[in-house]
Amino acid sequence: MRTFSQLGLDEWTSLIGWIVSLGAVLGLALVLRHERRQARSLVERSKELERLSSELLRVNRMKSEFLANVSHELRTPLNAIVGFVDLLREGVYGELAPRQVKPVERIEASANHLRHLVDQVLDLAKMAAGRLEIHTEPVDLRPFVLDVASEIESLVSEKALTLSLVMGAALPRIRTDPTHLRQILVNLLGNAVKYTNEGGIIIRTRLVDSPPSHEPKSPDDRLSYPASPWIGIQVIDTGIGIAPADQSRIFDEFEQVGAGPRGHSAERGTGLGLPISRRLAALIGGMVELQSEVGKGSTFTLWLPVDPND
Ligand code: ADP
Secondary structure, eight states, X not given: OOOGGGOOHHHHHHHHHHXXXXXXXXXXXXXXXXXXXXXXXXXXXXXXXXHHHHHHHHXXXXXXXXXXXXXXXXXXXXXXXXXXXXXXXXXXXXXXXHHHHHHHHHHXXXXXXXXXXXXXXXXXXXXXXXXXXXXXXXXXXXXXXXXXXXXXXXXXXXXXXEEEEEOOSSOOEEEEOHHHHHHHHHHHHXXXXXXXXXXXXXXXXXXXXXXXXXXXXXXXXXXXXXXXXXXXXXXXXXXXXXXXXXXXXXGSTTOOTTOOSOXXXXXXXXXXXXXXXXXXXHHTTOEEEEEXXXXXXXXXXXXXXXXXXX
């Protein structure tokens, strides 16, 4: 038997070679084991993420369905309150004593406010649950916008404001959902009147050749817009305006600028009109854009794609 000191150079070289190869094989085995473990934990983690995301979707759907059901159940008694208060005010149950007039008016304003809020929550819940239907049909924009404008004429003259329309003679006919379009315009016009104390409101239409520049503000906005002509329906007011810091957040649910203490029911808003308008606009393939300057006024533009054949 020979000891290490008796080994020749060749034998040393092959021994070292053996040791190095053994080390390399061992190292490789370790790396492989580590890689396999990592791959296994990645698969497990991605399975867990998948499970969590489908659970989140399920909970979100349940929340929306719960909201939709609750809102629906609230509407029936609220309609009864509003209906009976109406009858009270009309004197169907006898003439109201002078002291009773104001409280009855307050009940009516509060009930109307609550009904409006419930309607808006119901709309939002339906949209979130993907249950808001779209029924498109050809809409002649000129008479349509004139009709919506006539709806707010009385509000405009109550506040001694002016209302003007600047529309091209040949407006395209678009295929859209008229109910959703009307709701967006009524929201924007209602806000323009509410937040303008002097001056007036202009409704203007603009036709452009390509989609307007657009920064997505929410996942709803992340649509790919077709490279067709677009029509912009603008609601321009000379009201209080909106500071740059607030211009994005007012499109989020329940966000209002300087909401302050809750005042009279008839005057206070819900903070849901703009989020609903933005979601509705996305549903019908469009978007709402805002330009505003504090103290000068605001311009809300509803952009809608136009079929080149129209
Ligand atoms: P609200 O029911 O409070 O009007 P909206 O979602 O319609 O709810 O609007 C959110 C907030 O955006 C309003 O509370 C108001 O502060 C601001 N806002 C909306 N439209 C205008 C406007 N035309 N001029 C100034 N501020 C506006």
